[in-house]
Amino acid sequence: MVFAIEEINNSTELLPGIKLGYEIHDSCSTVPVAMHVTFQLSNGLDPVFYTGDNCSQSGLVMAIVGESESTQSISMSRIIGPFNIPLVSHFATCACLSDKQYYPNFFRTVPSDQFLADALAKLLKHFGWTWIGAVRSDSDYGNNGMASFLQAAQKEGICVEYSESLHRTDPRSRIQRVADVIRRSTAVVIVAFTYSPELTLLLGELSLKPSPPRQWIGGYWPTNQEMLKFNFCAGAIGFGIQKSVNPGLREFLLDLSPTKVAASPVLTEFWEDAFNCRMGKNAAKDETVCDGTEDIQTLKSPYTDTSQLRGTNTVYKAVYAIAHAIHSAACEDANSTAQCDKFTRMESKQVLSQLKKVNFSQNGYDVSFDANGDPVARYDLVNWQQSESGSIEMVTVGLYDASQPEGQEFSIDRNLTWMDGGKDVPVSVCSESCPPGTRKVLQKGKPICCYDCISCPEGEISNTTDSPNCFPCPKEFWPNAERDTCFPKPVEFLSFDEVLGIILAAFSVAGACLAIVTTAIFFRHRTSPIVRANNSELSFLLLFSLTLCFLCSLTFIGAPSDWSCRLRHTAFGITFVLCMSCVLGKTVVVLMAFKATLPGSNVMKWFGPLQQRITVVSFTFIQVLICTIWLCLSPPFRFENLTIYKERIILECALGSAIGFWVVIGYIGLLALFCLVLAVLARKLPDNFNEAKLITFSMLIFCAVWITFIPAYVSSPGKFTVAVEIFAILASSFGLILCIFAPKCYIILFKPEKNTKKHLMNKNQS
Incomplete structure (x- = not known):
């Protein structure tokens, strides 16, 4: 402080013509002494110290630097607040002092806690x-600072296992308990x-x-040179x-x-301690007497080491801030030169007002105060870190x-050493991080x-570390085995x-080929008795x-589309009705042929070739009409079924109208049942080659297949339905x-x- 004041008094730019005076007191780190000194300063100094024309007025304090x-x-701020005397602290960091409602005259050159x-x-x-773990001083600094820290730590998701306090006056048992x-x-x-x-x-x-x-992590204590003697704290990190x-300096x-x-009791004590002699x-x-030959230039102590000046720098800033405030109140700047009136009657209130506006740069550092009297942090x-010598x-x-913006506040440009001199960042967590795929x-x-x-x-993922929740995949997606990513369902x-x-x-192609081969055989032998006797037109x-x-079964294979879904069901329904109509016609022909052999019977004229064609067309037309109504009102359509299997999509044909589908199936079943009844009635007709018996077997197989189909169709999942x-x-x-x-x-x-007419007409041979 003395160095800064003398530097200002010798300056031609800051307060030219005005000399700053000062008086230094020691609070002895106790509140009573600090309050006693504060009352002295606020009451003014004894005029005996101010003689002649050196001072503008008698003993009026413009500002106070302190306390640390x-x-x-x-306590000091509350005493001098009503007198509007500014208090500029170089080391008081309690966040509570930023409250201008209670401490309107308080400023500081050190950031708030x-x-x-x-x-x-x-x-x-x-x-x-x-x-x-957390340890604090049982004081305003420690208690308020720790409260602010715990609040900030909670926002960052940090937990505190314990929080202990201690004071320098505590008994050893208290210190031992915290250590345990x-x-x-x-x-x-x-x-x-x-x-x-x-600490x-x-x-x-x-x-x-x-x-x-x-x-160990700390605020300002890691910058205290005297703390370095605790070697087991190597790797400690702190803010300075x-x-x-x-x-x-x-x-x-x-x-x-x-x-x-x-001339100075303080310097005398320092001198005697540094050189181990007595004045x-x-x-x-x-005891050894100090004889004046002691050379301070050769002394190595914290006093002579100016390489780590931190708190010293805040004192320097505080003095300059007050000087700039006085300069703004007492001087006028014109043409790059300042004119100051040292005899102007200045009040501390003016200095307080100007301190709020201070903004200058000294030795490369900017100095200013925000609305709370705090500097930029x-x-x-x-x-x-351990040096090569082991210290x-x-x-x-x-x-x-x-x-700086959020997340960019830190700028680390050197490697750090951790506890026990390690190079790896230590781990301090209550539980290990939960990997993606867990919560x-x-x-x-x-x-x-x-x-x-x-x-x-099942069906949910988490794709971040330490996720508190799992999230369901979209309905078209499904988690991978690790459950940290959603993939499209197959x-x-x-x-x-x-x-x-x-x-x-x-089998479908083979069946079609078999039908074509059979057609070829029948066409090749179309004039033979067995072909002619079995109604060749209906057979073809x-x-x-x-x-x-x-x-038509081929239309059921492959990726469904709206058109293929409509085609497969209508083609199936119409072709099978056409088939059943032909079988029904053949059965009726057999019955009518037997009736025609009876004396006086003229039945065949009522069921000749024309009537057979009309029957087939009529039965088939009814199915075509049913399918047309189905397609017009609610046709089948392509459908992505997400409910049968959670992990995959079943691409299938939705029926549209279930009634339409079952009407189509029911109509086929009705014709098949009618055919079966007629075939059963004609099964014992006395023919050497009885086609009704063959139709009966075929209808039994047909009905058995489709009766079995119904429960199998309803219960089969996914593609097995098809x-x-x-x-x-x-x-x-x-x-x-x-x-x-x-x-x-x-x-x-x-x-x-x-294959002769005689053989076919011989009723006695089997």
Whole structure:
């Protein structure tokens, strides 16, 4: 402070012609002494110190620099607040002092603990530490700072295993209890919001019975050179006030003549302690006397080391801030020169008002105050690293700037050393992170950082680490085995590429070929008695319809579309009705032929070829009409079935109108039943080759297949529904062609001697 004031008094730009005076008091780190001094300053100084024309007025204090601790600063600010005397602290960091309602005259050149608390929480989050221990000084600084930190830590998802307080005046039993809590804890990282004296007591106790390695994190204490003696804290990380180099300060500090030392009790005490001697009259008989040959230039102590000036720099800023405020109140700047009136009657209220507007740069650092009297929060990130000699030294490894965007506050430009000198970031969590594919479930009665990892349920995923919830995949998607990604569900349908589809298609083509071959055989032998006797016209029409029946099953294979769905059901319905109409016609012809052989019967004229054609066309037209109504009102359509299987999509044909489908099936069944009844009635007609018996067998097979089809169709899942339908079509078609036409083809090809009119008319032979 003295160095800064003398620098200002010698300046030609700042307060030219005005000399700043000062008086320094020691609060002895106690509130009563600080309050006593504050009352003295607010009452004015004894005029005896101000003689002649050196001062503008008698003993009026314009501003106070201090205090270094928050508790004393709170008391001082409350005393001098009503007098509008500004208090500029260089080290009081309690966030409570930012409240202008209670402390309207308070300013500081060190960031508030609120910024430090946020910085500590973000540092923990940056390195992934979520399970920590906390130690604080039992003071305004420690209690308020820790409260701010715990609030910031909670926002970042950090949990505190324990939070202990201690004071420098506590009995040793209290210090031992806190040390035991640290030894028993599972948290690897400890955040210490303490003054150096309290932490010195705690670390001293821990050194007696070492605890497991701990990663120490702190505010300002890691920048205290005297704390470096605790080697087991190697790797500690802390935030420090930005250090700076003040040109000329080292020379000023070392410019100590014996006369200056003797004139100051403080310097005398320092001199005697530094050189282990006694000044003149203070020396006892057996003590070394300081004889003036001591050379401070050779002294190595924190006093002479100006490489780590942090708190010193905030004092420097505080003095300059007050000087700039006085300059703004007492001087006028014109033409790049300042004119100051040292005799102007200035009041502290003016200085207070101008302090709020201060904005200047000194030695490369900007100085200004926000609405709460706080500066911009910038900290050096300090790491305790072991040097080659084995000693612990402070190393600035980065910068924290609260004015930067979220997530970009840290700028780390050097490697850090961790606890026990390790190179790997220590892990301090209550529970290991839950990988993607799982979710966190809190453990009962424990903080939110203690949890179990539970796999996501079926159909849900989590794609981030430590996800609190699992999310269902969209309906067209399904999770992978790890349940961390949704993939499109595979689409399933009966295709020509799979074994089942190939087998069914092969039987379908084989059936169609069999029908064509049979047609060719019948056409080749169309004049033979067995062909002519069995109504060749209806036989050829029946073979044609069977060929279509075999081929229509192919429309059921492959990826469904709206048009293929309409085609497959209508083609199936119409071709089978055509087939049943032909069979029905053949059955009726057999019955009528037998009736015609009876004496006086003229039945055949009522069921000749024309009537047979009309019957087939009429029955078929009814089915065509049913299918047309079905297609017009509610036709089948392509449908993605997501309900049968959760993990895949079944591509199928929805019926549109279920009534339409079952009417089509029911009509076919009705004709088949009618055919069966007529065939049963004609099965014992006395013919050497009784076609009614063959039709009866074929109808029994047909009805058995389709009666079995109904429950199988309803219960079959997915593509197997289509396979059941194709199987029913093929089985019934093969039943018809084999039962009705195979015996005839056998006689035509292998028993030509039976293919005669005489043989067919011989009723006595079997």
